[in-house]
Amino acid sequence: MSGADIDPERLGIERTRSETPPQGEGKNRGDLWMQYGTGDKPALVAEWWWDGSEWEPIPVAMYLDQLSARDVQVDAAVIGLLCAGIIRSGSFTTADGLVGFDKSGFWAKDEDGNTLFKATGDGVHAVGGLQTASSGDRVQLSQTLIEGTKTGGLQGxxxxxTHPYWLIWGTHSDEFDRLSMGTSPQQPQFTAVASREGDSASMVAGRVNLAGGSINMYTSKVTVNELPAGFKDYNPxxxxxxxADYEDYNGATRLYKRAGVYFLELNIKVRTGVVPSQKIIPVVRLDPSIMPDHSLDVLAYGTSYAMGRFHVFGPGESQPQGTISIGTANTTANFFSGQMFWAEAR
Structure with a gap:
């Protein structure tokens, strides 16, 4: 090691050189008292530092400005205070061996020798947690604890x-893996679960808004309150x-589905003849894929004071078809219209 101009007094430390042990009191905490021997080139015999109330003995300090050699090699040395511009070392540890650095990086251990913190070329590894600031708004990464739970995760x-702004955490078991996000560990707003039964996701909120120029949902089925929520327009x-005796009047019959509910608007015309009074006349059959799971009726209206009910048989009935039961004033009605709706079968 070569000489240096650094002096402890520049660090706020006052030194006293004497041939005797400390006399009187120190001025500032950290002041040094150095006892030297006698002769032309006296050697440093002992050293003390002022702890604010008394002089405490410390191992002999070595200051680089006392060395005139260009290179000093020491197998072992006990140094109380070392001041230098640059210190190069292959390794360093504290006296208890719990904090240090070597060629692997900087590290800290607990009393059992387990690594708590390590910074290497591969990254930073920390046990317990990390946070971006010591106070104020900050982000905390915790391995073992999110406030209010025994689960690790990331939180603001x-x-x-006791009141985190937001949290992201996960749990796992032999049956499933779960990822949760929200503002409360007791009730996450979003949860995704991967299990042997299949993946699922849930969102819990008093109000959910979806906004965007284009929102696509690639799924075979969407339900709202356990009812399918898809929509479609069908070609009747x-x-x-x-x-045989009936047809769509003026192409006005419509069939469509909105939010899991089918709507059928019928506009029916008798091709020839008159409508027999008080008869149930088959008019239209429905494709099985859109059949309701129970019978439904709706009023039908027609010309010449005709009025009856439009009816669709459910799967448990003898004929899955639409009919109109008609009662007219003079049996000459030839046009009927009506509407019905039913929920998509679950």
Whole structure:
């Protein structure tokens, strides 16, 4: 090691050189008292430092400005204070061996020798947790604890750590893996689960808003309150079959589905003849794929004071078809219209 101009007094330390042990009191905490021997080149015999109330003995300090050699090699040395511009070392540890650095990186251990912190070329590894600031708004990564739970994760916190701003955490078992996000560990707003039964995701909120220029949902089924929530417009000619004496009037029959509910608007015309009074006349058959799971009726209206009910048989009935039961004033009605709706079968 070569000489240096660094002096402890520049660090706020006052030194006293004497041939005797400390006399009187120190001025500032950290002041040094150095006892030297006699002769032309006296050697440093002992050293003390002022702890604010008394002089405490310390191992002999070595200051680089006392060395004139260009290179000093020491197999072992006990140094109380070392001041230098640059210190190079292959390794360093504290006296208890719990903190140090070597060619593997910087590390800290617990009393059992387990690594708590290590910084290497491969990254930083920390046991317990990391946070971006010591106070104020900050992000905390915890391995063992999110406030209010025994689960590790990532959370945004402030000075009141009992009320995190947001949390992201996960749990796992032999049956499933779960990822949760929210503002409360007791009730996450979003949860994704991967299990042997299949993946699932849930969202819990008083209000959920979806906004965007285009929102696509690639799924075979969407339900709202356990009812399918899809929508579709159907070509009636592909799903409805008319009886021989009836036809769609002016192409006005519609078949569509909104939020899991089918709507059928019928506009029916008698091709020839008159309508027999008080008869149930088959008019239209429904494709099995859109059949309701129970019978439904709706009023039907027609010309010449005709009025009756439009009816669709459910799967448990003898004929899955639509009918109109008609009662007229003079049996000359030739046009009927009506509407019905039913929920998609679950």
């Amino acid at each position: 916190i402030g000075d009141d750590k 000619s592909s799903y409805l079959g008319w009886s």
